Amino acid sequence: MSRKRVVVTGMGVFSPGGAGKELFWNVLKCGQSFISPIKRFDTSGYRTRIAATIDENMVPAVNSKTDPNLWDLTASIALIAVKEALNDAGWEEPPREAALVLGSAVAGIVSLDHQFENFYTRGGRFVMPYTVPRIMLNAPAALISIELGIHGPMYMLGTACSSSSQAIGLGHRLIATGLARQCIVGGTECPVSPGHLQAWDRLRALSKDNETPWRACRPFSRNRSGLVLGEGAAGLLLEERDAALSRGARVYGEILGYASNSDAREILQPSTQSQKDCIESALQDAGRAGVCPDYISAHGTATVDGDRKETEAIKACFGQGAAGIAVSGTKSMTGHTLGASGAISLVATLLAMRDGILPPTANLEERDPECDLDYVANVSRPGNISLALVNSFGFGGCNAVLVVGP
Structure with a gap:
């Protein structure tokens, strides 16, 4: 079916x-x-x-x-x-x-x-x-x-x-x-x-x-x-x-795919491999396996290990293509709303898609050599989004990724 x-x-x-x-x-x-x-x-x-x-x-x-x-x-x-x-x-x-x-x-x-x-x-x-x-x-x-x-x-x-x-x-x-x-x-x-x-x-x-x-x-x-x-x-x-x-509804975007997995490893330390697997599974579920998104709403909580491992996971998924993906860490402005953060990030992503504006990662003051992607530093910029990811990686090794498009 x-x-x-x-x-x-x-x-x-x-x-x-x-x-x-x-x-x-x-x-x-x-x-x-x-x-x-x-x-x-x-x-x-x-x-x-x-x-x-x-x-x-x-x-x-x-x-x-x-x-x-x-x-x-x-x-x-x-x-x-x-x-x-x-x-x-x-x-x-x-x-x-x-x-x-x-x-x-x-x-x-x-x-x-x-x-x-x-x-x-x-x-x-x-x-x-x-x-x-x-x-x-x-x-x-x-x-x-x-x-x-x-x-x-x-x-x-x-x-x-x-x-x-x-x-x-x-x-x-x-x-x-x-x-x-x-x-x-x-x-x-x-x-x-x-x-x-x-x-x-x-x-x-x-x-x-x-x-x-x-x-x-x-x-x-x-x-x-x-x-x-x-x-x-x-x-x-x-x-x-x-x-x-x-019924003539306005459509903000389509949920193209979703995946979830578990680290089965440690309760507090994230797993690069599990995050990579979750991203790839979500893209496969969306029928976009191997496709680089235009934009990623990162989990990005500003912890030393968490940000580094999320960056590693994105690079492991997309290889050289990762450098061309815009990545925003909007928790720099909202704070970490824990269980609500994925939904809040999805709203921001769909509004970014609607307006053609990529929200920034605020307070990106010093480049970290281990976090070397395009994080839309400090100020928003124009950008068309045809494919986006929303990453959510929780304590207990609970990972979820949403794939959205126009």
Whole structure:
């Protein structure tokens, strides 16, 4: 049976700048940064005091059919992003039988951290009664289903930093195989809490450039000093191509292929070979085996080993052709949104394709001889994209690559 073609017809983003994919895109293509000092809690005594955080006062209250206290910030911003995506796709009423697949690494961690603090400092009776629904991994998907009346199958994937790319890949598969006609996909993450920030700091993975937060995240730069946590959500509507065109939908791009694999090696150290294999499998799935893409949205977290190994994987895949591929590390501006990062990167890639503008890798200050590709350094530039990859490589050796075209 021939595989159905899958297109993206709507997109939405909630970033630290607020709601709206165009607001988000304007920041990226101008090479600006969402990273700033953390104001959510007192960071005195922390070695890292910066992140790309969402101001909770900017998030409108959920006009919920249930008690609004049920929902963590992670769920609220996911709902806003998905609503924008559906409106963007021209659906006046949500497609009730659509599938729903989201990704998140640590959904509800802010609520969990807060309630642990209540328990250990004040006692059990001060733990919020709604803690369990607020910290459930599937809470963001549940809120969207309840608020919008989505009755199709619901999945919430948690595979660390590849979570939302896996969600998009699964959504693609559901439509391609005829199990769904529409699928709401995306990712959401709000990981900046006192305990979680400290945990990342103890891992020695975070940048400590607190005095200059806008330049703290420097993917592929020789003087890179670690990642910066970020928050945000992205929602996309996937549709079967013929059905979308028959209703006159605008198409941002086509999901041509997807692949996922596991390192089966170490929990924290990435594998060049597994990343190479995943990229090649995704291109084969897309029917583009051996073809060099025009553009790669890199995982690019600004860790020393991670950036080097991703560069090695790209060069191993494409040989001399790798030098002609534009590669962007947009986490330099968004921070690392963990499980939401793949979906956010896909939105940026499709907007780059729409506008013919390649977003930059900000803060690329010193060339690293081991990271020697074209990283669209510091400023965006014109560029036509006919084939693009979105790389997501997560802790635990969870890898996912999406292949997209116009």
